[in-house]
Amino acid sequence: MILYVGGKAQGMEEAVHAEYGENCDRILYPEREIRERILERDFAIISGDGGSELTEEILTKSLSEILSKEKSGRPLVVISNLVGCGVIPVDPKEEQYREIAGRLQVKLAENAAEVYRVTAGIPERIK
Secondary structure, three states, X not given: OEEEEEOOOOOHHHHHHHHHOOOOEEEEOOHXXXXXXXXXXXXXXXXXXXXXXXXXXXXXXXXXXXXXXXXXXXXXXXXXXXOOOOOOOOOHHHHHHHHHHHHHHHHHHHHOOEEEEEEOOEEEEOO
């Protein structure tokens, strides 16, 4: 797996297309599914045990879904927006989303053969 991360609209998809064309499988923005999973559930957020259990549940499910899509022969490229570099959210569910999305990116980077950060359309290999 190859991971591309960067801020919103920084040119990650274009960088992947320039490097691989159509010769790769892509997973776009897995953090969006995390947001949906949090918003569809009513739970004790962050301060209670329910929040940490849900964090692990969503993180484990998201990571296993992504890793299960890796096939031999074609590279799997995951493109993900960095969510931890902006304004700290006030809403508890938004804070939980940011936490889980950030942890997912750490796990993806650990499992990736290569990691690129894209800024202003310029990919920089960081792993």
